Amino acid sequence: MRLSLAGAASLVWLIAIGCMEQFSPKPAAATITLATTTSTQDSGLLEMLCPMFRAQTGIDVKVIAVGTGQALELGRRGDADVLLTHARVAEEEFVRQGYGIVRVPVFQNDFVLLGPPDGALSLNPPKSLDDAFGRCAAENLPFVSRDDDSGTHHKEKELWQSISLEPTFANYLRSGSGMARTLRIADERRACTLTDRATWLALSGEFHLRVIFEGDPRLKNPYAAIVVKGDGQSPARVRAAHQFIEFLQKETTRQAIQEFGKDQYGEGLFFPDGGAPGAGQKP
Amino acid sequence: MNSVPAEVWSIFVLSLGVSGTAVMVSCAAGMPMGVWLGLHDFSGKSIVRALIFTGMAVPPVVVGLLLYLLLSRSGPLGSWEWLFTRRAMILAQVLLDLPFVVGITMTAIDAIPRELLFQLRSLGASSWQLRCTLLSEAEPGLLLAFATALGRSISEVGAVLIVGGNIGGHTRVMTTAIVLETSRGHFAMAVGLGAILLLVALLINFLVACLQGRIAQ
Numbered sequence: 380m381r382l383s384l385a386g387a388a389s390l391v392w393l394i395a396i397g398c399m400e401q402f403s404p405k406p407a408a409a410t411i412t413l414a415t416t417t418s419t420q421d422s423g424l425l426e427m428l429c430p431m432f433r434a435q436t437g438i439d440v441k442v443i444a445v446g447t448g449q450a451l452e453l454g455r456r457g458d459a460d461v462l463l464t465h466a467r468v469a470e471e472e473f474v475r476q477g478y479g480i481v482r483v484p485v486f487q488n489d490f491v492l493l494g495p496p497d498g499a500l501s502l503n504p505p506k507s508l509d510d511a512f513g514r515c516a517a518e519n520l521p522f523v524s525r526d527d528d529s530g531t532h533h534k535e536k537e538l539w540q541s542i543s544l545e546p547t548f549a550n551y552l553r554s555g556s557g558m559a560r561t562l563r564i565a566d567e568r569r570a571c572t573l574t575d576r577a578t579w580l581a582l583s584g585e586f587h588l589r590v591i592f593e594g595d596p597r598l599k600n601p602y603a604a605i606v607v608k609g610d611g612q613s614p615a616r617v618r619a620a621h622q623f624i625e626f627l628q629k630e631t632t633r634q635a636i637q638e639f640g641k642d643q644y645g646e647g648l649f650f651p652d653g654g655a656p657g658a659g660q661k662p
Numbered sequence: 663m664n665s666v667p668a669e670v671w672s673i674f675v676l677s678l679g680v681s682g683t684a685v686m687v688s689c690a691a692g693m694p695m696g697v698w699l700g701l702h703d704f705s706g707k708s709i710v711r712a713l714i715f716t717g718m719a720v721p722p723v724v725v726g727l728l729l730y731l732l733l734s735r736s737g738p739l740g741s742w743e744w745l746f747t748r749r750a751m752i753l754a755q756v757l758l759d760l761p762f763v764v765g766i767t768m769t770a771i772d773a774i775p776r777e778l779l780f781q782l783r784s785l786g787a788s789s790w791q792l793r794c795t796l797l798s799e800a801e802p803g804l805l806l807a808f809a810t811a812l813g814r815s816i817s818e819v820g821a822v823l824i825v826g827g828n829i830g831g832h833t834r835v836m837t838t839a840i841v842l843e844t845s846r847g848h849f850a851m852a853v854g855l856g857a858i859l860l861l862v863a864l865l866i867n868f869l870v871a872c873l874q875g876r877i878a879q
Contacts, residue, residue, distance in 0.1 A: 559846055585847045610735060
């Protein structure tokens with residue numbers, strides 16, 4: 380009896396192993412690893428793009444969604460073949476240091492400053508970006524920072540620098556978390572926070588937060604794709620990574636990116652770069 | 663939304679497959695080690711025991727981080743190309759399970775009175791008969807080792823998140839899916855996955871309790 384029970388347990392396990400293989404995607408011509416930011420995954424953009432790419436080339440893309448800082452580090456160590464990130468200065472340095480072969484701007488959106496609907500900044504809207512950030516610091520308004528070396532965190536540091544302020548006020552909170560969790564913290568703590576428009580549109584239904592300030596040219600959020608140099612032992616993967624970047628720049632792909640999210644949110648989440656004049660601009 | 667059940671099913675099966683394999687490997691490797699340690703007395707045994715019990719307290723994220731550095735393409739084992747695969751996840755869970763399997767097995771064998779072994783030997787038991795008696799005496803302990811390892815494996819999140827990468831369809835298991843769905847704000851999905859996880863744990867432990875009950879009779 381004891382044996383039969385143990386046998387049944389082993390059987391369940393064996394079936395699980397068998398099914399596990401069945402659930403593996405069908406073998407692809409090649410597989411590349413894409414390290415990217417959480418915004419491209421959370422918004423669902425990659426869930427649209429990766430199957431398109433696979434249908435055209437037979438190449439499977441494994442997506443690791445992390446912050447930009449970690450994505451660049453994965454590239455530096457050779458653990459990703461292609462990167463899709465949004466921190467221009469850090470990316471250019473990555474390529475300059477010889478870790479990346481090529482960096483191509485692919486699409487962009489913009490950042491928005493969010494805050495509680497009944498907060499000081501909502502009741503008395505700031506006139507400029509400097510005003511908004513300056514008042515957060517001067518009036519010690521709760522502000523949640525990503526503090527995780529992500530693209531959004533890089534942007535936020537840039538903005539504090541651009542108005543020559545050090546965010547050292549008592550209510551400046553460091554979440555050390557991804558975008559969605561940081562939004563949740565800001566929502567619960569009735570704080571301001573900076574986020575990209577794609578994540579905001581995809582998640583805005585769940586929060587009381589509202590847009591406090593938007594539209595400053597400094598709030599642009601350009602995404603770029605980088606082919607990682609790798610160790611030189613896998614030219615096939617580097618070729619596939621190049622193919623992925625070419626795919627992102629194709630007219631049909633750019634149109635798909637442009638249209639992405641319009642049916643669900645009423646406006647586009649990402650605006651492809653290049654092509655027709657004005658196509659890369661936010662309306 | 664009709665793809666959700668298929669996705670849940672694949673996550674469930676992946677979890678079971680990865681953790682099941684990890685437990686089998688760690689039991690196959692750890693139980694003989696535990697039996698040997700339990701039977702033999704040598705100087706420094708207390709140090710070995712302290713090390714094993716320390717291994718039980720190692721945080722999974724630390725194991726994940728060390729394995730990541732080892733398996734990274736620029737790490738010493740990079741040529742294996744194991745990073746972000748199920749093999750890496752299984753390896754991480756085996757490393758986490760081993761101290762429990764070895765430690766609990768060793769303690770169970772230790773607990774068997776030495777007089778019993780002397781008696782059996784003096785009654786002329788062959789070494790094979792001796793081994794069988796030993797294992798049946800220690801069986802509740804071995805089952806506990808198995809259940810503990812499975813519990814730790816299937817509920818573990820820190821290490822598999824780092825070395826597996828939480829890739830949908832490839833390395834996304836129940837715990838990492840719960841982390842993802844929580845961060846996305848899909849609490850219903852996260853709670854659902856949590857409930858399934860709990861159910862699996864309940865089922866396994868019920869099975870183990872059944873086995874232990876039979877042994878006690």
